Every structure is written in structure tokens, then in C-alpha cells.
Amino acid sequence: MITFAAVSLIYPNSTKTVLENLSLTIDEGEFVLIIGPTGSGKSSLLRLINGLVPHHTGGILAGDISVDGISTQSVKPGGLAHLIGIVGQNPVNGFVTDTVEEELAFGMESLNIAPDVMRKRVEEILDLMSLAPLRERSLATLSGGEQQRVAIGSALVMHPKVLVLDEPTSALDPIAAEEVLSILHRLVHDLGLTVIVAEHRLERVIQFADRIVHIDGLGNTRVGTPAQIMSDSDIAPPIVHLARALGLEEVGLTVRDMRRMSEQIRGGSYSHTIEELSVSNETVIELCDLSLSFSSKSVLKDIDIKICAGEVIALMGRNGAGKSSLLKTIVGLHEATSGRVSVLGNNPLTISGSKRRESIGFIPQEPSDLLYGQSVIMECQQADLDNEIAEGTTFELLNELVPGISPHSHPRDLSEGQRLALALSVVLSAKPKVLILDEPTRGLDYQAKSHLVSTLLRYAKVLGRTVILATHDVELVAELATRVIFLADGDCVADGKTLDVLLSSPAFAPQVAKVMSPQPWLTVKDVINALDVNP
Amino acid sequence: MKDARHPLTWWIWSLTLAIGIARGNNPWLAIAVVGCAYLVVRTFRSDAPWSRSFESGLKLGLWILIIRTTFGILIGTPIPGTTIFRLPILPLPEWMAGIRIGGAVTQERLFSTAREGVILAAIIILFSAASSLTSPHRLLRVLPFAVYQFGLALVIATSLVPQFVRSISRLKDAQYLRGQKLSFKKILIPLLEESLARSLDLAAAMDSRGYGSSRVRSRYRAISWNPGDSLIIAASALSLLSPPLALLSVATPFLLIKRRVAVPVS
Numbered sequence: 001m002i003t004f005a006a007v008s009l010i011y012p013n014s015t016k017t018v019l020e021n022l023s024l025t026i027d028e029g030e031f032v033l034i035i036g037p038t039g040s041g042k043s044s045l046l047r048l049i050n051g052l053v054p055h056h057t058g059g060i061l062a063g064d065i066s067v068d069g070i071s072t073q074s075v076k077p078g079g080l081a082h083l084i085g086i087v088g089q090n091p092v093n094g095f096v097t098d099t100v101e102e103e104l105a106f107g108m109e110s111l112n113i114a115p116d117v118m119r120k121r122v123e124e125i126l127d128l129m130s131l132a133p134l135r136e137r138s139l140a141t142l143s144g145g146e147q148q149r150v151a152i153g154s155a156l157v158m159h160p161k162v163l164v165l166d167e168p169t170s171a172l173d174p175i176a177a178e179e180v181l182s183i184l185h186r187l188v189h190d191l192g193l194t195v196i197v198a199e200h201r202l203e204r205v206i207q208f209a210d211r212i213v214h215i216d217g218l219g220n221t222r223v224g225t226p227a228q229i230m231s232d233s234d235i236a237p238p239i240v241h242l243a244r245a246l247g248l249e250e251v252g253l254t255v256r257d258m259r260r261m262s263e264q265i266r267g268g269s270y271s272h273t274i275e276e277l278s279v280s281n282e283t284v285i286e287l288c289d290l291s292l293s294f295s296s297k298s299v300l301k302d303i304d305i306k307i308c309a310g311e312v313i314a315l316m317g318r319n320g321a322g323k324s325s326l327l328k329t330i331v332g333l334h335e336a337t338s339g340r341v342s343v344l345g346n347n348p349l350t351i352s353g354s355k356r357r358e359s360i361g362f363i364p365q366e367p368s369d370l371l372y373g374q375s376v377i378m379e380c381q382q383a384d385l386d387n388e389i390a391e392g393t394t395f396e397l398l399n400e401l402v403p404g405i406s407p408h409s410h411p412r413d414l415s416e417g418q419r420l421a422l423a424l425s426v427v428l429s430a431k432p433k434v435l436i437l438d439e440p441t442r443g444l445d446y447q448a449k450s451h452l453v454s455t456l457l458r459y460a461k462v463l464g465r466t467v468i469l470a471t472h473d474v475e476l477v478a479e480l481a482t483r484v485i486f487l488a489d490g491d492c493v494a495d496g497k498t499l500d501v502l503l504s505s506p507a508f509a510p511q512v513a514k515v516m517s518p519q520p521w522l523t524v525k526d527v528i529n530a531l532d533v534n535p
Numbered sequence: 536m537k538d539a540r541h542p543l544t545w546w547i548w549s550l551t552l553a554i555g556i557a558r559g560n561n562p563w564l565a566i567a568v569v570g571c572a573y574l575v576v577r578t579f580r581s582d583a584p585w586s587r588s589f590e591s592g593l594k595l596g597l598w599i600l601i602i603r604t605t606f607g608i609l610i611g612t613p614i615p616g617t618t619i620f621r622l623p624i625l626p627l628p629e630w631m632a633g634i635r636i637g638g639a640v641t642q643e644r645l646f647s648t649a650r651e652g653v654i655l656a657a658i659i660i661l662f663s664a665a666s667s668l669t670s671p672h673r674l675l676r677v678l679p680f681a682v683y684q685f686g687l688a689l690v691i692a693t694s695l696v697p698q699f700v701r702s703i704s705r706l707k708d709a710q711y712l713r714g715q716k717l718s719f720k721k722i723l724i725p726l727l728e729e730s731l732a733r734s735l736d737l738a739a740a741m742d743s744r745g746y747g748s749s750r751v752r753s754r755y756r757a758i759s760w761n762p763g764d765s766l767i768i769a770a771s772a773l774s775l776l777s778p779p780l781a782l783l784s785v786a787t788p789f790l791l792i793k794r795r796v797a798v799p800v801s
Binding site: 047050052056076077078079080081082084086088090093094095096097098101102105106107108109110111112113114115118119122138154155158328331332333352353354355356357360362364366368369370371372386412426427430 | 583670672676705706708709710711712713714715716720721722724725728729733735736737738739740741742743744745746747748749751752753754755756757
């Protein structure tokens, strides 16, 4: 279906080859997963398939790519619209119309397909993607999972032979992600659709993949079955790390396989103590009967939470459950409709300037919102100046978090993980008593994530500061949090130790816990500690 | 929300009204028509992002009125009449004879510039009324292929403007939370970068979905022309016959409001 013949790609004004001499044939009905660190060229590889690279972005391409016998060199992306559906990293940015139905029809209208055919196909897709109840809704009012489904639907409605998706689940909660992936799985099996997906969160997709393309960022690529690639890949889901730690001969890729292989280990009885974090009794944040509503729509209802120094709190819940609203109320962007918020004894709405920097540090969903400097070093100097600390302290901090960032590079040119590290070091240079992060792992690879985990743990444990993060990433929560607060529709439905909350619901349980159930282990580290095996 | 009117109706309505006002050259008529148009906009607009454009048009119109009147008083040839006050005359080189800056401000001069300003502002406000009543995406569909590039730019602009407003408030919040004083530069740079990235994304998405690859576009939902549309257009044509009738045509859309039947609540 898709043939890459000796493809090399290099962008202008860049010395780094993105791809070098890649030859690959993808058959009809294959589910291919592309993995690699951030900035390694996964998106470029995807966009090569329909010719957006280099037709839209520029760049020097050697070799030839052909889809269903048509070479992308001779045809513009629009000419392949009937053959390839492509869904970008952020589907909202690609929406052209106002409502769900019109968005689905947009591509067909462009190709001048007859109205009666369009009507039929739109109905078909509305059913297939379970969008029928939303047909007249405005796109802006949909949740993240629904928007992703509309984007996939509007690609499928053209009856393409190939569907290309760039990180389809990165913004979704575990349940919405599962829904989207199971739809893709069904399409591959029922219609013989060829699906190509780039994704960081392997724990979500690896079980669906027929083959994996691994890009290392230096131009080298490896292609193989999941079992082959996972046997020695540095990018691997927790389940594979578990298999390696347990010294199993094979790596299992699904929870089912791993449970079969680890039956003996699981069955034993272990007496182990879970490391209790010492949490002081010093209350840092206090929310009393907090309610928040926007134009008579209630967003948060009677939230009563006390947070102490040294706690790492994960705020979880569906897209639109009120996580961001709660964080914004704590930092003082929203004024509570009723109830009381106090941070270190103050009303957060009244804190400003350097006092704010020292009490609350906030990393928004887009860390780059905080950055406006022309280079990394300028950004760091500004932070030094703001906090009246010795020059170079912030850059040193950054170097500890992620070594090897050139001080003169522009913040925009950094990878997702590096940019987060820069924003984090700018915020941490003021040593805030409370650090708040909104969805910090969007678009982060495993390596950047483990850097983040160790930084935050150190900050909470060594300095005894409070960290609060809103996230969908259960694996991150398992590694990091001491306490989980679960929101649903503005209500606080669960609040307790990470272990208790995560184990109580299968959808939000991390992979290791699913494999090792009923043993109370959340991470590979827990298993190693409990079994006392040497990895 | 579905708007029942054809996307061209409101544009023709505002265009003819604008011609009527320009021909009438009467500031009081212009103000009355704008006031009426405001009521129409309030009644018929949906809650879509573009429906706020009437307010922006109003602000823009007022600015134009102020700036135009100031310049009209300061610069230009004098009109004889009752002098209200005198400004010092700025000496200009001889070759610029005929142009004068400052000097006597007469009642006649003030009134004539103010009148022109009001009419210009009214025309701009009428166009913003049309754009707040019409979905740009629906308008794009009825435009011919010849203006394809224009349509593309229109879609990108109309989906970016609301994004722009949201991004600005997000960036302001972020800077405030970093404990920084607000400054134009700190918001402008990330804003420009983000908007550029966004519009490239949108253009790539439209391109890969085949936009513009076929000369003829089919329509998923036929956009139909209703008797109501004809009524509005016909009434607005009245303002071409005689400018004072513009007041009648601006109010015609109210005839189309369906009367709600009161259902007794048991």
C-alpha cells in the first residue's frame, strides 16, 4: 500500500538528517506504530506519506514515496485526499467549520462528491464513530475525546485506504483513549484500513500494533514486529520493563500475556512494607466548601480539601471534570463563587509579584506561555534577576534537570521535554512553597518523563514542598504521587492514598498493577522492592 | 444554532442600507439606522464567535469618527461662517499654499466634518452588523471558485480571531502567575509564534482534505433562498429609492420573527 524507497529527508538550515535511507513497505490492513524520542522526526515521517512534507514545509527529499501506486512527488497533498486521511497532533487546529455534521462533510464537498452520497456517508460515519447524538453540536463545545473522534471521522468519511494519526491519545483520559484506539482496531480488522500511528504512550497502543518503526533521531530507523523491537528498545512501556526486571525470557505486550507468564510470582505471599512518606502536619492549602460556576453553569461543587507540606498530589478525572478549573482557583485566576481558598494563609487572588513567585509556582498546559525570551540564557538571566539570586543559578538548575541544552538556542526550537524543563527551572528558581503543574506530560517521551519524576520527587522530599499536578497519565501518578484526588463533573469523588485510589478502579490502574493484581504493586520499582530481585 | 437566512442576505441588506445612508447624507438618519440595526443584530445573532463583531465594529466606527473630526478641524480649507473658536495657525512653506493647519474653526466646518464622520462610521458599523449575523463558513460556501484564495484567508482569519482572544488571556494569566508585570512584548512574541503555528496547521489540514483541488464544490446541505430573504432584500431596495425609507427597510427583519404560541403551564 505504502512504499518508502531509499527515503532521506533533511530540512533547510538544519545540519541534522531526519531520515536516512529508509526503505519500508507497509501492506494493506497493517497497523504500524512509529516510536522515537520527541523531536526525532515521527511527525515528519507521517507527513511524508501524503506529501505535506516537503510540499508544505520545505525540505530536501531524496528517494521516493508512493501510496497505492501514486508517487507523492508528482501529486500535491490535496490530490491524495481521497486516498489518505490524516489527523494532526491537535485536531482542534485543523477544524474548518462550525458543527460536527458540516465538519464531516467538508472534505467531500471539496472533492465535489454528490449530495446524496454525502448524506449517506455522513450517517454511516456518525454511527461508526458514535457521534450521532452530537451531530448538530458546535465543535468548540466538544470534549477532547469527542473532538478526536470527529477528526478521525472526517478523515474516514472520504473512504481513504490509509489513515495517519499523530499522537491521537496524548490529550485524552484513559477511557477516551481506549475508545479511540478500539475504533481504530476495528477499522483495521473490519475494513482492511491501513493505519499508521505515532505515539509516546506505548502502554496504550502497543497491543494493537502489527509492526513498529523505531526512529532514533539521528537518521537511523529500525523496523520490526513489536516483540523484536521491544526486546532491546530503550523506549518501552512499563509492562516490558517489568518483564525485563523479572528476567522473563520473552516480553509480553499485553496484560493478558504478562499475567500468564507471571502467575507464579504473583501467587506467592510477600510481606513487605510500603515506604511511607513522612508528611508534616503543616497545612499549606485549604479549600472550604469551594464552589465555582461560570454563567450559571456549575464547574466545581463543594470541594473540601486540606493539603499539607511535602505532599505530591495528583488530580485526576475525565476531560472536562474540572481539574484545570480547580488548579486555576488555587493559583488565583478564578474567584470562587462561594467557599474559601487559602494558600499559606493568604487569599491567592491577592498575592502578586515576588511574593507570588515565592509562594505559588505554576506550569500551565503550554509551558511556553511562560517564556518570552529570545534565548535560553536570556530566559534564565531574567529569572535570576527576578529572584535576586546569583547569576547563573537558574541555568545551573536547568543543566541538572536536562543536561546539554545550548544556552543560545531559542526556546521554540527546544523539544517538548526541554521546553518543560526550562519553564520548570525558571519557576523553581524562586523555590515556591507550592508547585502546580497542569498536564505536564503531554507530548513527553519516557526519558523526559522520568527526568520530570525525579525532579519533582526531589523537590517534594528534600525541600518538603507541595506539588500538585493534574494529569491523565496513570503511570506518572503511580511513580510520583502520594495522594490522588479524583474529580467527576465538579465533585470530588475520591481522595486518598495513591495505592488505594488507583487499585480501586480498573480503568485508572497502571499496567503493572493490572498484571500483578491482587498484589498491591503499582510500579516496576514496587515489584523489585517486594521481590527483592536484582534487575 | 442554525441560521435560517441565506448567507448573502445580510450582506446585501447592509450594503443597500449603506448606499442609502451615503446618498441621504443625513447624520440623524444614519444614527437612527445604526440604532435599528443594533436591535436587529441583538435579535437575530447566534452565540458564535463572530457574532461579537458588531461591538468591535461599533468601537472602530467611533474611533474613526473621533479621528476624522479632529483632523477635519485641524487641517483643510476654511469654510466661512460663524467662528466658534480659533486655533493658532502653523506656518507652512509657501509651496504648500492652499493647505492650512489650525486657524479659525467655524460652525459650518465642524458640522460638515462631523456629518461625514458619522456617515462613514455608520457604514462601517452596518458592515460589522452583516458579519456578526453571517457565519463566514457558510458565506465561503456560496462564494464562487474565483475567490478561493480570498475564502481561504477568510476562514483562517475568522477561526484565528477568537483563538487570538483566548490566547491573549491565557498568556496574560501565565505572565501574571510568573509574578511579572504585564508588558506588551511578553505577550506579543509568544502570541505571534503561536498564531503562526496555528494558521500553518489549519492550512495544512485544509490542504490535505482536498480543499481547492476540485474546481467545483458540491454542497452537503443546499443553502436555500427563502421568501424571507427576498422580503429583506426587497425592503432594503426601498432605501435606494429614497434614503429616509432606509428606516423602514432596516426594521423589516422583525416581520420575520415567528410569534411564539403561549402554552399554558399546568
